[in-house]
Amino acid sequence: EAGVVQSPRYKIIEKKQPVAFWCNPISGHNTLYWYRQNLGQGPELLIRYENEEAVDDSQLPKDRFSAERLKGVDSTLKIQPAELGDSAVYLCASRLGGTGELFFGEGSRLTVL
Amino acid sequence: AQSVTQLDSHVSVSEGTPVLLRCNYSSSYSPSLFWYVQHPNKGLQLLLKYTSAATLVKGINGFEAEFKKSETSFHLTKPSAHMSDAAEYFCVVSDQGYSTLTFGKGTMLLVSP
Numbered sequence: 001e002a003g004v005v006q007s008p009r010y011k012i013i014e015k016k017q018p019v020a021f022w023c024n025p026i027s028g029h030n031t032l033y034w035y036r037q038n039l040g041q042g043p044e045l046l047i048r049y050e051n052e053e054a055v056d057d058s059q060l061p062k063d064r065f066s067a068e069r070l071k072g073v074d075s076t077l078k079i080q081p082a083e084l085g086d087s088a089v090y091l092c093a094s095r096l097g098g099t100g101e102l103f104f105g106e107g108s109r110l111t112v113l
Numbered sequence: 114a115q116s117v118t119q120l121d122s123h124v125s126v127s128e129g130t131p132v133l134l135r136c137n138y139s140s141s142y143s144p145s146l147f148w149y150v151q152h153p154n155k156g157l158q159l160l161l162k163y164t165s166a167a168t169l170v171k172g173i174n175g176f177e178a179e180f181k182k183s184e185t186s187f188h189l190t191k192p193s194a195h196m197s198d199a200a201e202y203f204c205v206v207s208d209q210g211y212s213t214l215t216f217g218k219g220t221m222l223l224v225s226p
Contacts, residue, residue, distance in 0.1 A: 003156075004156070031211075040122075040218070040219070041218055041219070042203050042216030042217050042218050042219050043157070043203075043216050044216070045213075045214070048212070055212075056212070056213070091156065091157070093157075095211065099211075100145055100147065100162055100164060100207065100211045101147075101159050101162065102157075102159070102214070103156075104149075104156035104157040104158070105156050106154065106155055106156045107156060
């Protein structure tokens, strides 16, 4: 069975440019998370979806970040415009309802110049 | 509210010697606790989890952790380190419903020959 798939793996952009990340969770996993991981730090939650509903987006900087999970499967995280401080690894994870284990993708490393 | 503190940012051991990675947690309810491992440029992988059953939890690759409520600790141990154990390890605290997971800042384990 395929794991959580993220793309692109690496992205380099100049500040003020837009960027988008895509995540395909494990089939049947209704909970999807986007985390941001800064260098030398643990992952920090940006947004959590239950099916297509964003149930926790309290840490998402809504002035420049947006996310969607149409049809409760794939998800896209967008940053517009990107700032230097957005350089980080963006991790997507999914979980099957009722279980505690999160399955992570390999992440999308963003560098903003 | 919940939080987790990993007491060491880096731990160095020699191959074949024991490993101890320390984690203290704070939670206003009965928590679930996890350890995840992250190899370079890879996604996080679950090592083990505690969910209010046995206090000594065995995980993959010979790792285990003991939940000590009186000390609010969940330290990760392994009797004999292997070179392939070199990675970053994250302690995670969650509510019982797994809706809010909080990651520690991570401990980098270095294994020398």
